[in-house]
Amino acid sequence: MDRDTIVALGTPAGESGIAVVRVSGPAAVDIVDRMAEGTRSAASHALVLRVLRDGTGAPIDEALVAVMRAPASYTGEDLVELSCHGGMQVVSDLLEEIVARGARLAGRGEFTKRAFLNGKLDLAEAEAVADLIAAETKLQRRVALEQLEGSLSRRVGECEKALLDELALVEVSIDFGEEDVPVRAAEETRRTARETRERIARLLESELPGARLRRGIRVTIVGPRNAGKSSLYNALLGEERAIVSPVPGTTRDRLCERIHIDGFTCWLEDTAGIAETGCEIETRGIDLGRAAAGRADLVLFTIDGSAEIDAGTVAENRRIDGAKVLLVINKSDLVARLAAEDIIAKLGVSEAISVSALTGAGLEELRRRIFSRTVELDAGALRRERIAVSARQADALREADAALERVEAIAGGSGAAELMSFELRAAADAFGRITGRSVSEDVLDAIFEKFCIGK
Ligand SMILES: Nc1nc2c(ncn2[C@@H]2O[C@H](COP(=O)(O)OP(=O)(O)O)[C@@H](O)[C@H]2O)c(=O)[nH]1
Ligand SMILES: [Mg+2]
Structure with missing residues (x-):
C-alpha cells in the first residue's frame, strides 16, 4: 500500500465560487497544520475558517478547512479538504505549497483507488x-x-x-x-x-441495456437532398446547429450532437443528402452519411412528402437494414404528393411518421418512436433491476x-x-x-x- 500523501483539485479547473483541494494520506493533517495553525487540534468532520500561509508566513488564501480522520473518510486515510476561493492562481499556489511540504500530485482516480484498497468500497462500487x-x-x-x-x-x-x-x-x-x-x-x-x-x-x-445507457444510442438522419434533414436535426436539437437552405447540397459534412431521450443519451447525426452529383466534396459527404447509417442504431430516413419519390431514393432506402429504418415524411404542412400508405408501399418499409420540421408538428411523436424503437425495453429493464x-x-x-x-x-x-x-x-x-x-x-x-x- 502506497503511504504517500497525495493532493489534487477536486473541482473542475477554471474560475468558480469555490474550489476544493483534497489532501489524503498520513501526512495530510501535518502538512495543512503547518500552513494553517490549529488544524491538528480541529475536530474531525468540522469546518473551520483558516488563513493558509506559505513557507514565509505570507497568506495564500482564506479557506474552510475540514479534517476527516482515518478511517472515517472517503479514502479511509486522514483526509483534509480545503474549500478555497475558486481562482486558478489560488489553487495553483496552494497545490504548489502542499507539494513543497511533502505531498505529491494525485494520479487519476487515486482517491477512489485508496478508498478501494482501504476497504471503503469494493471494486464494483x-x-x-x-x-x-x-x-x-x-x-x-x-x-x-x-x-x-x-x-x-x-x-x-x-x-x-x-x-x-x-x-x-x-x-x-x-x-x-x-x-x-x-x-x-x-x-x-x-x-x-x-x-x-x-x-x-x-x-x-x-449488459446490453447497460452499454446503451453508458455510451448512448446513435440516430442518423439520411435521405434525399432538400427533404428537410437539417431542419429536422435542428428541430430535434432545439437549436440552429445545421445550415438550412433551399439550395440542394448545403450539408456536406456529417454533424453530430447529443440530445437526451427518456434518460438515454442520443447521438443525433445529420448527413449530406443523397444525390447523383459530380461534386467530389458532396460525394464524400454522401459516403460519410452511408457509413454513419451503417453504424446507427436507428436511421431516420427522411423524405419531402410534398415532392416526388425518385428511383434514387427508393434504391438508397434499400441499402439500409430495414430493421433500423424509421421513415419520416417531412413537410406535413404542405400538400402531400402521395398518401402515407402509398409511400410505405413504394419504399417497402414497415412504418412511417409524418412531421413538419418547420411547424414542429409530429416531433413529440417522433421522439416517442425513436425511444420505442431503440431503448424502451432497455429502460424498462434498467428501471426494474437498477443494475x-x-x-x-x-x-x-x-x-x-x-x-x-x-x-x-x-x-x-x-x-x-x-x-x-x-x-x-x-x-x-x-x-x-x-x-x-x-x-x-x-x-x-x-x-x-x-x-x-x-x-
Ligand atoms: N414547408 C416546409 N419546408 C421545410 C420543412 N423542412 C424543411 N423545409 C425547407 O426545405 C428546404 C431544405 O431544408 P434543409 O433542412 O436544408 O434540407 P436538407 O437538404 O435535407 O438538409 C429549406 O428551404 C427548408 O426551409 C417543413 O417541414 N416544411
Ligand atoms: Mg442538410
Whole structure:
C-alpha cells in the first residue's frame, strides 16, 4: 500500500465560487497544520475558517478547512479538504505549497483507488463512482448510485459466497471421501452450479441495456437532398446547429450532437443528402452519411412528402437494414404528393411518421418512436433491476458461467471432487474480479486510469 500523501483539485479547473483541494494520506493533517495553525487540534468532520500561509508566513488564501480522520473518510486515510476561493492562481499556489511540504500530485482516480484498497468500497462500487460522475441523465444517475450503494456487489457477493461454501464442502469430500463421513453428493454441487448460472444469466441481461445507457444510442438522419434533414436535426436539437437552405447540397459534412431521450443519451447525426452529383466534396459527404447509417442504431430516413419519390431514393432506402429504418415524411404542412400508405408501399418499409420540421408538428411523436424503437425495453429493464453490468464485469460473469458449466458436466459424469473443486474456485475467483477480492494490479490501474484527477 502506497503511504504517500497525495493532493489534487477536486473541482473542475477554471474560475468558480469555490474550489476544493483534497489532501489524503498520513501526512495530510501535518502538512495543512503547518500552513494553517490549529488544524491538528480541529475536530474531525468540522469546518473551520483558516488563513493558509506559505513557507514565509505570507497568506495564500482564506479557506474552510475540514479534517476527516482515518478511517472515517472517503479514502479511509486522514483526509483534509480545503474549500478555497475558486481562482486558478489560488489553487495553483496552494497545490504548489502542499507539494513543497511533502505531498505529491494525485494520479487519476487515486482517491477512489485508496478508498478501494482501504476497504471503503469494493471494486464494483468504485467503478460506479466513475459512472455517477459521468451521469448526464436521471436514469444514468440512479443506476450508478444504486451500484455505488452495492446493488451489484450484493448479488455478486451472494453468488461468490454460495460458491465458496460449496467449495468448502467439496473439499471436505476430497479430504475425507475415503473415510466413513458423509460427503457432499455431486447432485447438490450440480444444483448450486445450476442456480448460480441462472443468477449469472439474469445479471448478464443488463449488459446490453447497460452499454446503451453508458455510451448512448446513435440516430442518423439520411435521405434525399432538400427533404428537410437539417431542419429536422435542428428541430430535434432545439437549436440552429445545421445550415438550412433551399439550395440542394448545403450539408456536406456529417454533424453530430447529443440530445437526451427518456434518460438515454442520443447521438443525433445529420448527413449530406443523397444525390447523383459530380461534386467530389458532396460525394464524400454522401459516403460519410452511408457509413454513419451503417453504424446507427436507428436511421431516420427522411423524405419531402410534398415532392416526388425518385428511383434514387427508393434504391438508397434499400441499402439500409430495414430493421433500423424509421421513415419520416417531412413537410406535413404542405400538400402531400402521395398518401402515407402509398409511400410505405413504394419504399417497402414497415412504418412511417409524418412531421413538419418547420411547424414542429409530429416531433413529440417522433421522439416517442425513436425511444420505442431503440431503448424502451432497455429502460424498462434498467428501471426494474437498477443494475447495469459493464463489459469488464460481463466478461468475468461469462468466465464464471463457463467454469460452472464444467462443474455441472463433471457432477453429472465422473463426479470427481478434485475437478469440481478446481472449477468452483475458478468461478469464485471470476466473481472476485468484480468485487475486487481477486484482481491484479494491472486491472486496477486500467480501471482507475479512466477516472478524472481529484476523484
Ligand atoms: N414547408 C416546409 N419546408 C421545410 C420543412 N423542412 C424543411 N423545409 C425547407 O426545405 C428546404 C431544405 O431544408 P434543409 O433542412 O436544408 O434540407 P436538407 O437538404 O435535407 O438538409 C429549406 O428551404 C427548408 O426551409 C417543413 O417541414 N416544411
Ligand atoms: Mg442538410
